[in-house]
Amino acid sequence: MKRIMLFFLTIIGLLCNANGATLINDTEVEYGITEIIKPIAKAANIPENRLKIYIINDDSFNAFVRGGEDVFIYTGLLKQIKSPNALRAVVAHELGHTIGGHMIQIADKMQAEMMRTMIIQALGIGLMVAGGNPSAGAGVLAGSAGVAQQSMLSFSRDEERMADDLAVDLMVKANEDPNGLIEVFQQMHDIQGAFETRINPNRINHPLTSERLNNAKTKIGKLKNTPKKSKNQIAKEKTNYDILRAKLIGYLDTDKTVLTLYPYKDKSDAAIYARAIANMRAGNLGTAKTGIQTLIKRHPKSPYFYEMLGDIEYQYGHYDDSVDAYKQSLTLSNNAPQIETALAVVLAERNKSGDKEHAGELCRRVILNEPSPLAYWILARVSDSATSDWAMAEFYKMNKDEKNAKKYAKLARKKAKKGSPEYIKSGDILKK
Numbered sequence: 001m002k003r004i005m006l007f008f009l010t011i012i013g014l015l016c017n018a019n020g021a022t023l024i025n026d027t028e029v030e031y032g033i034t035e036i037i038k039p040i041a042k043a044a045n046i047p048e049n050r051l052k053i054y055i056i057n058d059d060s061f062n063a064f065v066r067g068g069e070d071v072f073i074y075t076g077l078l079k080q081i082k083s084p085n086a087l088r089a090v091v092a093h094e095l096g097h098t099i100g101g102h103m104i105q106i107a108d109k110m111q112a113e114m115m116r117t118m119i120i121q122a123l124g125i126g127l128m129v130a131g132g133n134p135s136a137g138a139g140v141l142a143g144s145a146g147v148a149q150q151s152m153l154s155f156s157r158d159e160e161r162m163a164d165d166l167a168v169d170l171m172v173k174a175n176e177d178p179n180g181l182i183e184v185f186q187q188m189h190d191i192q193g194a195f196e197t198r199i200n201p202n203r204i205n206h207p208l209t210s211e212r213l214n215n216a217k218t219k220i221g222k223l224k225n226t227p228k229k230s231k232n233q234i235a236k237e238k239t240n241y242d243i244l245r246a247k248l249i250g251y252l253d254t255d256k257t258v259l260t261l262y263p264y265k266d267k268s269d270a271a272i273y274a275r276a277i278a279n280m281r282a283g284n285l286g287t288a289k290t291g292i293q294t295l296i297k298r299h300p301k302s303p304y305f306y307e308m309l310g311d312i313e314y315q316y317g318h319y320d321d322s323v324d325a326y327k328q329s330l331t332l333s334n335n336a337p338q339i340e341t342a343l344a345v346v347l348a349e350r351n352k353s354g355d356k357e358h359a360g361e362l363c364r365r366v367i368l369n370e371p372s373p374l375a376y377w378i379l380a381r382v383s384d385s386a387t388s389d390w391a392m393a394e395f396y397k398m399n400k401d402e403k404n405a406k407k408y409a410k411l412a413r414k415k416a417k418k419g420s421p422e423y424i425k426s427g428d429i430l431k432k
């Protein structure tokens with residue numbers, strides 16, 4: 001049975017009425033976070049290829065594990081948590097709930113609702129900027145107060161303590177420093193402190209952060225030796241993680257916040273990245289391009305800086321340069337459906353000889369690996385009429401628009417050759 005485990009449960013309110021919660025699809029962020037979480041997942045006996053990271057665009061300080069191997073992490077948490085080791089500790093705590101078998105009653109209903117509302121809305125963040133308006137951060141404090149309120153409804157005091165204990169064990173087993181957990185509690189304490197003082201501890205069965213902090217300190221204090229990495233290793237991990245955070249902040253926060261966190265005097269990769277992204281969003285394409293070119297010069301083997309160059313050139317309307325940049329990005333990365341989709345978008349738009357065919361190939365590959373409404377939509381745009389109608393039917397099906405899904409499936413059935421994949425798949429849509 002699939003289970004949903006929540007970290008400081010927030011999801012109920014967010015998802016049961018959730019048109020708001022959106023998944024962010026971004027190869028760089030997903031890949032980077034998978035690398036950070038891997039050792040903990042391994043310690044929890046999750047097979048490496050089963051671990052899947054989902055990023056939820058929401059300012060809550062929250063994360064949870066579903067089904068024991070799907071890890072959901074909120075952008076609010078990623079923006080707040082400043083070290084990869086603290087992030088590992090959060091996930092270790094969540095896996096602690098999984099291992100401990102802690103279960104919340106509404107889990108199954110929420111799971112269905114969650115997948116329905118979120119997967120459909122998944123968007124690449126680059127494409128979000130090109131095509132839509134990502135919701136700006138709602139303010140960390142407001143979000144966190146909501147989290148604190150909700151968390152009282154969730155796991156019991158004992159379950160939280162047990163998950164914390166298991167988190168320390170998992171960190172040690174993974175050969176990671178369990179003090180990451182202390183970092184998390186200190187962070188939570190800072191955020192929630194003002195809120196907690198207004199709560200009467202006798203009326204709730206949820207442990208206060210300060211209590212959890214003390215428990216974790218005691219538990220870690222009893223360890224014979226705590227795993228420690230070399231300074232170099234820690235610094236390298238932190239630099240990589242900073243880049244991911246800068247990307248999220250650049251895309252999701254206001255210009256003002258970006259410049260407060262990453263002032264011009266800061267010449268680090270992360271700061272240049274965040275400012276370049278903020279500039280791209282503001283339409284300052286020249287400044288954005290200068291920034292990203294600096295980063296490409298510093299890291300000519302990073303696929304993601306080329307990806308962003310492709311985004312910028314696309315917004316300029318420089319389709320040839322955009323295609324070149326995305327191609328370079330794809331050469332440097334392996335399996336990046338979001339970048340393939342972005343390239344397909346530009347090819348469909350440019351429409352030189354051979355572009356439609358190439359875009360169609362890319363979409364079909366994306367659909368095979370990680371189907372998305374956008375990939376179907378582009379496939380429809382670049383295909384002959386039977387395939388196009390079938391792709392539109394799939395597009396509407398993913399968007400839960402049954403009526404239009406059936407309408408296009410019928411059209412595809414009429415035009416497609418009997419027995420062809422389009423014919424069969426359209427038939428499947430009509431059956432349901």
Ligand SMILES: [Zn+2]
Nearest residue numbers: 007008160163
């Ligand atoms: Zn918990």
